[in-house]
Amino acid sequence: MVEQGMKPIAEGLFTIPSLPGEQPRLIGSKCRNCGRVYFPKEVVCNACFQEDMEETLLSNRGKLYSFTIIHQKPMAYSGPMPYAMGLVSLPEGPTIMSLLTGCDFEKLELDMDVELVLEKIVEEDETVTYKFRPVQA
Amino acid sequence: MREVVLLGIGQHKVGRFPDETITDIGRTAILEALKDAGIEYKDIQAAYFTNRDERTPCLGQHVLGTIGLTGIPIINAENASPSASTAFVMAYDAVATGQYDAALAVGAEKTARGLRVPVVGVGVNINRMMAMAKQGFAVIPGMFALAMRRRMKDFGETVEQFAQVAVKNRKHAHLNPYAHYQDVMTIEDVLNSRLICDPVTLFQCCPTSEGAAAAILCSKDVAKRYKSDGFTIVASGVLNTPVSWSPALGITTAGLDKMAADEAYNMAGLGPKDVDIIELHDPFTASELIHYEDLSLCEVGEAGKILSEGKTEIGGEIPVNTDGGLLSRGHPIGATGLYQIVELELQLRGQAGQRQVEGAKVGLGHMEGLGPCATVIILKR
Ligand SMILES: [Zn+2]
Numbered sequence: 384m385v386e387q388g389m390k391p392i393a394e395g396l397f398t399i400p401s402l403p404g405e406q407p408r409l410i411g412s413k414c415r416n417c418g419r420v421y422f423p424k425e426v427v428c429n430a431c432f433q434e435d436m437e438e439t440l441l442s443n444r445g446k447l448y449s450f451t452i453i454h455q456k457p458m459a460y461s462g463p464m465p466y467a468m469g470l471v472s473l474p475e476g477p478t479i480m481s482l483l484t485g486c487d488f489e490k491l492e493l494d495m496d497v498e499l500v501l502e503k504i505v506e507e508d509e510t511v512t513y514k515f516r517p518v519q520a
Numbered sequence: 521m522r523e524v525v526l527l528g529i530g531q532h533k534v535g536r537f538p539d540e541t542i543t544d545i546g547r548t549a550i551l552e553a554l555k556d557a558g559i560e561y562k563d564i565q566a567a568y569f570t571n572r573d574e575r576t577p578c579l580g581q582h583v584l585g586t587i588g589l590t591g592i593p594i595i596n597a598e599n600a601s602p603s604a605s606t607a608f609v610m611a612y613d614a615v616a617t618g619q620y621d622a623a624l625a626v627g628a629e630k631t632a633r634g635l636r637v638p639v640v641g642v643g644v645n646i647n648r649m650m651a652m653a654k655q656g657f658a659v660i661p662g663m664f665a666l667a668m669r670r671r672m673k674d675f676g677e678t679v680e681q682f683a684q685v686a687v688k689n690r691k692h693a694h695l696n697p698y699a700h701y702q703d704v705m706t707i708e709d710v711l712n713s714r715l716i717c718d719p720v721t722l723f724q725c726c727p728t729s730e731g732a733a734a735a736i737l738c739s740k741d742v743a744k745r746y747k748s749d750g751f752t753i754v755a756s757g758v759l760n761t762p763v764s765w766s767p768a769l770g771i772t773t774a775g776l777d778k779m780a781a782d783e784a785y786n787m788a789g790l791g792p793k794d795v796d797i798i799e800l801h802d803p804f805t806a807s808e809l810i811h812y813e814d815l816s817l818c819e820v821g822e823a824g825k826i827l828s829e830g831k832t833e834i835g836g837e838i839p840v841n842t843d844g845g846l847l848s849r850g851h852p853i854g855a856t857g858l859y860q861i862v863e864l865e866l867q868l869r870g871q872a873g874q875r876q877v878e879g880a881k882v883g884l885g886h887m888e889g890l891g892p893c894a895t896v897i898i899l900k901r
Pocket residue numbers: 414415416417418419428429430431432433
């Protein structure tokens with residue numbers, strides 16, 4: 384989990400727990416006009432085009448919509464290879480892209496319950512990002 | 521709106537050409553199109569030029585400039601994969617509305633090699649984009665791997681069916697001397713090629729290619745000065761920006777490009793059953809199946825079935841990507857949309873040689889980009 388001194392990959396993506404037992408949360412935005420929820424945050428609602436958004440914390444559990452194991456290293460990524468990436472559907476509506484962690488690749492299944500964790504991308508770097516891992520039965 | 525005809529087409533071979541510059545490749549396509557149209561260069565009233573990877577200011581002026589500059593407007597555009605089809609739509613719009621009588625659309629490309637990333641440059645939300653890239657999200661084949669796995673669960677499609685798309689398009693490319701890759705391959709060859717993003721293997725990704733293609737559009741009345749035989753009518757030229765709220769929307773089911781397709785059918789007064797041949801955007805095997813549904817060739821979830829039944833092969837009910845598609849003809853990004861036009865026109869004229877689809881009268885070209893952007897063009901003989 385997150386230790387002191389770790390820095391987020393970008394500002395405004397997620398909360399970092401400060402107390403023991405506290406869960407990290409993704410920070411989204413919700414349109415006050417039509418109710419659509421976005422992650423990452425949008426300034427203007429892409430559905431009704433109104434500039435009336437409020438920040439909202441998203442559930443830290445979702446369902447794995449799909450996943451892939453990436454074997455060829457893409458630009459700017461310096462984490463371990465191969466790695467698992469997926470789409471996670473959150474109950475508030477958005478389906479978001481995320482790294483997957485916390486299990487063997489063979490254990491990943493579509494529609495399984497997954498939960499949010501904060502983890503480093505590269506072991507030697509203190510930068511942390513959000514990832515999802517299968518919920519332990 | 522005036523009736524617009526496709527007066528001439530030109531293409532350079534697709535492949536890699538270390539001894540030719542982009543101006544050489546582009547000029548070849550333009551000169552071939554002029555000759556095919558029977559029009560003189562000085563009679564072209566506007567030119568729309570597209571390229572994706574060069575980032576050279578006014579590249580169109582450089583390419584046309586090697587023939588000579590005549591004072592006409594040269595418009596440089598970029599719209600990801602649908603760049604060249606965007607040039608076609610712009611030329612079509614300009615002629616249809618009466619702004620010009622004869623316009624040239626040309627795309628030329630020497631695509632950068634290697635795994636493509638969806639994001640580059642400054643000026644966009646670079647912090648957000650870099651954060652995404654550092655997390656390993658900047659990997660386009662990965663998007664289609666996600667689509668494949670979801671389709672396999674929802675619709676029962678198999679890895680063999682995805683591989684069959686690549687096998688079919690290569691079989692077509694085997695009959696196209698202009699294609700980048702022409703050697704036939706088997707489902708095993710495709711599945712045993714290097715794993716890129718499980719389940720996407722190397723031969724399920726289009727190559728990064730070089731090439732150029734051109735089209736000359738003309739109002740029907742003026743076209744009679746240059747040619748006496750039959751003309752292909754441009755029945756639709758649609759460019760739109762599909763709605764996109766979520767990466768999940770449109771990657772596994774018809775949705776995004778359906779908007780452009782429906783608009784194009786409507787504009788032409790035709791339906792999917794009236795179309796004889798299709799060139800569609802197949803950068804990855806999953807894309808081709810998704811687009812069968814976007815173009816209403818079948819119901820959502822039935823794409824694998826119509827592929828397996830052979831409906832989309834040459835000899836089938838509605839042959840798709842008869843020149844090999846992006847997967848085998850190749851993907852010179854800023855030119856690809858016009859290669860589709862060249863292939864459709866050769867088919868409609870009955871000049872497609874060994875890969876000729878007998879009696880083809882209506883052809884549809886579709887391109888999609890990230891984007892999002894989409895073009896759908898319908899040609900009618
Ligand atoms: Zn809204």
